[in-house]
Amino acid sequence: MHRRTFLRHTTLALATFSVLPLGRAHAANGGHTWYVDSGGGNDAHNGGSEAQAFRSLDRLNKESFGPGDRILFKRGGDYPGAFLPKGSGSVEAPIVVDAYGQGALPHLHADGQAPSTVRLQNVEYWTVQNLEISNQGPQPAPRRTGVHLFHQDFGVARGITLKGLYVRDVNGVPVKKDGGGSGILVEAKGKTKPTRYEGLSIVDNHLDNTQRDGILFLGAGSRQGGLAKGVVVRGNQITGVPGDCILVKGCDGAVVERNTVSKCGPLPRGEAAAGIWPFDCDNTTVQYNEVSGHKAYADGQAYDSDFRCRNTVIQYNYSHDNVGGMALVCNDGRSGGDIGNTGTIVRFNVSINDALRKSDSASLRISGPVNGSQIYNNIIIIPEKPIAGAEVTVFKATSWKGVPSSTDIHDNIVVSPQSAGIDMQVAQATQLSENRMVATAAAAKAASGATAATADHAMLDRFRSHRPTLAQVNALVKACFANGKPVANAMDLIGQLTTG
Template sequence: MIRRDFLRYSALAVATAAALPLTRVSAAATGGRTWYIDATAGSDSHAGTSEAQAFRSLDRLNKVTFGPGDRILFKRGGDYPGAFLPKGSGSAGAPVTVDAYGQGALPHLHADGQSPSTLRLQNIEYWTVRNLEISNQGPQPAAKRTGVHLFHQDYGVAHGITLQGLHVRDVNGLPVKQAGGGSGILVEAKGKNKPTRYDGLLIADNVLENTQRDGILFLAAGDRTGGLAKGVAVRGNRLTGVPGDGILVRGCDGAVMEHNTISKCGPLPRGEAAAGIWPFDCDNTTVQYNEVSDHKAYADGQGFDSDFRCRNTLIQYNYSHDNVGGMALVCNDGRSGGDIGNTGTIVRYNVSINDALRKTDSASLRISGPVNGSQIYNNIIIIPDKPLAGAEVTVFKATKWKGVPSDIAIHDNIVVSPQSPGIDMQLATATRLGENRMFATAGGAAKAQGAQPASAQDHAMLDRFRTTRPTLAQVNTLVKACFADGKPVPNAMQLIGQLAAG
């Protein structure tokens, strides 16, 4: 289902991009110039300012310094080898815009491993880049290779950058993070001599395929000394074949990560940890309406994560399925969390189906290290028979990481399993366990708090979930129907059964 949905989305994205009337908007409206590049009929001896006088190569385009309102149009169907390394900034209300013109496939820019990135926006602002195909497949994998790189160093505040409708594919970085990794889209702000951060960064409606190691990776969008990034949104992206971290934001305040789909993740080499969508060193992050599936990282491997140095992360209305590590991780490294730690994470109104597939040391939701004040409530966790015989069935689990969780509230969740699910919060302190509705087959011992026997019909319903996966829209409808005033409704099992029946 995920693959079919991805292909439909890709076709829709290309068709929508082809229909955009952007190439006929007068540059005079914003006071800028329009530059054309045509890989077939263009020439680097041309002026580049009309379709008939289009440039041919990226090398020629890189010699131009662009300004407010400029538009750079690539001829569709064209093949553009090399790296696009533009100069010059737009302004508020008059960004520099990169787009496609003509008919046919997206313009294809490819560095072929000859440059660390195919498109690099360095120390420039107010840029909108859309409707390009970008790859960077070298003869051999290489560290830190990426497709698109936003790099700002000692710049100050970089405003108004948009990446939209791109198809980023086939970037062969390294699978090991400590060896340098690699990514599809890389965001990096560094401020040794001048504090540097982003303000108004949108990464939306892009398709990423087969990028190694990570998908959309923020090494830092800002920091707590010079200021966290503001106005960051990662929205509506579709990732497949990304084995590591799908979408990771770092150094942001108020970032929104929503309506993204990630599938076919992994595997990674032994010792490598990764997750689907997560913030690191961020405040007030909202993670919502995303779908993550098939994560197979050697360690972690959850759909979602609120990591250390994060405050007030909200993870809601997401759909997690078939991830080896579980639905979600909330964690903090006691050695390096500092005065921030991990505080105030809320995980609510999410649906998990067939997650936590390891035989041992696995849980639908794991809380690790000195995490404080998390709230876990109003989630639906559906656990069919485990694929490995004798695998443990644990829903909520606390583990050490140079410290233990404290003041965790877990209540009003719905858990359905063929055997009695366990709650292992023994290592945590001051845990508050409210009423959780847990259903197990009649043969299971009621070990978990509030566990209730389920019927043979319920067991058959779980069997259907092993092979059938609902859509994100269906699970969001379910989760909203299953809770009234924050409490599970009496007919929740019937509603879940209806979802399984299609």
């Protein structure tokens, strides 16, 4: 080859070799920034700038990502298919998926062609935020989900955050045993290597119309391989989810707080579900949440401490218009094993117009061999029942291959135009003390461990048309239970909630 020609070809080759690094944006923490633009992108591009953006999820899935990388989807874009990323970030430099530009959130949608639209499998240190995600197929299908965290034989999966996502229109099936479906699914499995999550945050997301469930943990860890640590589910808004709206499983010390759940149900006959609850967890805190309008065929409570749960605290929550009541504490005597359900605390909550079934209904139900529950300093307001002749029971114990024992129910305020009953007859060693049962003068009747007073019937009626905010409820609870005891003007404070 002529020397001049050789030099020209060498120069072109070097220029071609160097254009990718020089053209790619670098993230502040050392990784690369990748761009995806469904309108103006091209899968022949290198993805390293807005001008060189990829177009499709299929092209993006061919890359493997590393610490500090940023993956940016252009706002207003439409991205069919499934996002199945590879690679992990680090504690100092997580991988971040986000939106760029102006306009609506980028919309990722599998359209039922994949089980999940976004699937983080055996990766860690990822933050996924500011995306719209759906998975609406032509027909409902089992185990369909929007976002799936799936880790198997991985060990400890650290540092995953889902934030500011709008997850909508996921048509799984409504029956749990048939596979169900969810908006966000969390699943850790360990056949050959114990696997669990650590530092998992699901915060400030909006889930709407996801069938069957909302945020569903099939297991963030296990008692055999280790329970998940550092799990936070906070500030999520969930609407139109008929089944279990937030269910955490396999965690130690999970915090579920400041979530709003509404318009839940109905489910097919025989299906049981609740608003927010732990299963097979230790030391769960459920606080500052609002759950309303749960209409499950069975259960249908706002809050629940379920099988194999120890030391659950349900506090400072607001519950209204749920068919099953404010809370359930339960354990199936056949399957609770050596864990059972022990040490549940339900305190400082406000319930308005819950327990709407005609019979076998209670504001708070304790079922099965549940041990050492404490139910105290709650405000339970029961307007006229929508069904004539409906049962008005506040606390009820039932048998489920065993009965509750050592339950302490004290210092609760119950307001009702009718005499509200307490039915703990099947339970063992129940302690009832200083519960204030407030009813109209004609219906006032003392119950075991309770004192009777008089209520303003018109005030109770106003609760049907006016609902306080969660902030008002929290202020009420603090005011009513100053120094840990009900105050004499509790009825005045409760009445203020109806006027604004």
